[in-house]
Amino acid sequence: MLILPFVWYSFYSSTRYKIWDYQQAKRLIFEYIETFYNTIRIHGHCDYLSPDEYEKKYYANQIKQLNLN
Numbered sequence: 001m002l003i004l005p006f007v008w009y010s011f012y013s014s015t016r017y018k019i020w021d022y023q024q025a026k027r028l029i030f031e032y033i034e035t036f037y038n039t040i041r042i043h044g045h046c047d048y049l050s051p052d053e054y055e056k057k058y059y060a061n062q063i064k065q066l067n068l069n
Contacts, residue, residue, distance in 0.1 A: 038051065039051055039052050040052070
């Protein structure tokens with residue numbers, strides 16, 4: 001896995017503790033991507049909304065349809 005130095009530095013400087021080994025760094029990057037970045041990044045399969053926005057829109061439409069029936 002290639003991590004560009006400026007990306008690594010940016011990520012490393014944002015953490016408030018030291019990264020001790022490669023496995024810990026890999027886990028922290030994975031957690032960041034899965035818990036923060038992917039929830040706010042727009043996705044093509046979600047009509048170019050973030051997953052959180054798409055889910056809110058979906059459930060609002062479901063509630064609206066239930067109220068109409």
